[in-house]
Amino acid sequence: MEIYIHIPFCVRKCGYCDFLSFPCGEEMRGRYCRSLIEEIKRTAEAIGSQTADAKRTAEALRKSETNCPGTGQAVETVFFGGGTPSLLAPDQITAVMTCIRSEFSLNEDAEISLEANPGTMDEARLYSWRENGINRLSIGLQSTRDDLLKTLGRIHSFQDFSRNYQLARRAGFDNINIDIMSALPGQTLSDYCDTLKVVTDFCPEHISSYSLIIEEGTPLSRDKRLLDLLPDEETDRKMYEKTKEVLGKKGYGRYEISNYALAGKECRHNRGYWEGVPYLGFGLGAFSYFGHARFSNGTDIHRYLERPYLPFRERADYEEQTREQEMEDRMIFGLRMMKGVSRTKFAEEFGLDLETLYGRQIRKFQEMGLLEISGDRIRLTDAGIDVSNRVFEEFLLEASGQTW
Ligand code: SF4
Known part of the structure; x- marks a missing residue:
């Protein structure tokens, strides 16, 4: 299983951001970390007791090989996301990690993994x-x-990044991802190509590139000039x-729509989400997928x-997942990855052949050149992506009128 911690x-606040994040003082950060620790402890306790007497959870744990203190099985990945996890004081991260362990x-x-903003990194933290x-x-x-960076409302300069890198x-x-963005206000194709060049010159193991999306309600969405x-x-x-071309030439394999990595350096945590690995999310707004249910912290x-x-x-949003929902998720999230969905794994998990379930769609998109079958895998082509x-x-x- 996986653990996500939201800071x-x-x-x-950056002008384009609609993530669950906001400025706050030191006192609030301290209280928040204490709450996080309480949540982690009580969740671990609850799972331990549930496994003893709740058949459904026990079944889920067995199937998904999830870890909990009661079962002694393992957590494969932890991800501190935000927000800005690097804003926390080093001893706050230490306290949360000690609790998880x-x-x-x-x-x-x-x-x-930990998400870091170049404006809140320093030697002591690293x-x-x-x-x-x-x-x-x-x-x-x-x-x-x-x-x-200024236009976006970022708090750091390129030099801050370079020094902290x-x-x-x-x-x-020895495993670093750099996030970059395209389609920014005032950004030309040549600016973006420069960013690609400079970033690859740093030789990170992983690069994520997202096109700016104007989210309703953000300051950017109201700024006519920008x-x-x-x-x-x-x-x-x-x-x-250009992203595909330049990163491909530099040895970065595209393994998901927006994610590129050197061989063997794909983000295991995100891959787990796409492959249906259960996860527990801790902290404000954090989502979980556990025991065949989805729920969040509000x-x-x-x-x-x-x-x-x-x-x-x-x-409030606790929802047990039906078998149909889980099959859809496995297919749709799986197709986000270039390697696609394994027919064998799908059949093992659901006792149903992918082509029996989705035969019509698979044939249609194959004919359109958007999807291909290669050995055990069904995946989108470049055109399909x-x-x-x-x-x-x-x-x-x-939507397709199928039920099973
Ligand atoms: S640093 Fe990230 S999470 Fe924080 S406001 Fe900017 S975009 Fe949003």
């Missing part, structure tokens, strides 16, 4: 993270041009094509601080 705090049995080779077993950093650079290498991080500076659709498309910080742990079934959302819609069993 919803940022120095200030004492409540769950963490695999010796677990991937432990060394402390390494001491705590954090072995993968995901650094939000977004652009190498300072004027674009070198420090991270010196502290021993909206007028957005690149047109054709330039946006060319940036997308977004009310005051409620969370007062009562960080709620039994799973009492969460480009229109993936349209393809995914047709794999919704309810």
Whole structure:
């Protein structure tokens, strides 16, 4: 199983951001970390007792090989996301990691990632993270041009990134992701190509590239001047094509729509989400998929601080997943990955052949050149990836009128 920890705090809100994040003072951060620890402990306790007497959870644990103190099985990945996890003081991360280690049995080779903002990194933090077993950093650079970083409302400069990247290498991080963005207001194709070049010159193990999406309600969505500076659709498309071309030439394999990695350096945590590995999310707004149910912690910080742990079934959005929902998820999330979905694994999990379930869709998209079957795997072609959302819609069993 996997663990996700949400840290919803940022120095200030970026103009394009609609993630669950906000600025806050030190006192609130301290209270939040204490709540996180309480939530982790009580969840571990609850799972331990549930496995003894709740048949359904026990069955889920057996099937998914999830870890809980009662079963002694292992946690494969931990991911500190946000927000800005690097904003926490080193001893706060230490306290959370110590709690996870004492409540769950963490695999010796677990991937432990932390999202870091170049404006909140320093030597002391980097060394402390390494001491705590954090072995993968995901650094939000977004652009190498300072004027674009300013436009986005980022708190850091390119130089901050460059300095902290070198420090991270010196502290021993040998697995680093750099996040970049395309289609920014005022960004030209040549700016974006420069960003690709500079970023690959740093030789990170992993690069994620996302096209800016204007989210309703964000300051950017109301800024007419900046909206007028957005690149047109054709330039946006060319940036997308350049990402594939440049990163491919530099040895970065594309393994998911927006994610590229050197061989063997794909993000195990995210791959787990796409492959249907169960996960527990801790912290404000964090989602979980556990015991064949989905649920979250809600977004009310005051409620969370007062009562960080709620039994799973009492969460407002608790929803047990039907077999149809899980089959859809396995197919749609699986197709996000370039390697696609394994027919054998699907049949083992659901006792049903993928081609029996989705024969019509598979034939249709094969004929359109959007999907291919290669050995055990069904996957999207490059052309299919480009229109993936349209393809995914047709794999919704309810929409297609199929039930099983
Ligand atoms: S640093 Fe990330 S999470 Fe925080 S406001 Fe900016 S985009 Fe949002």
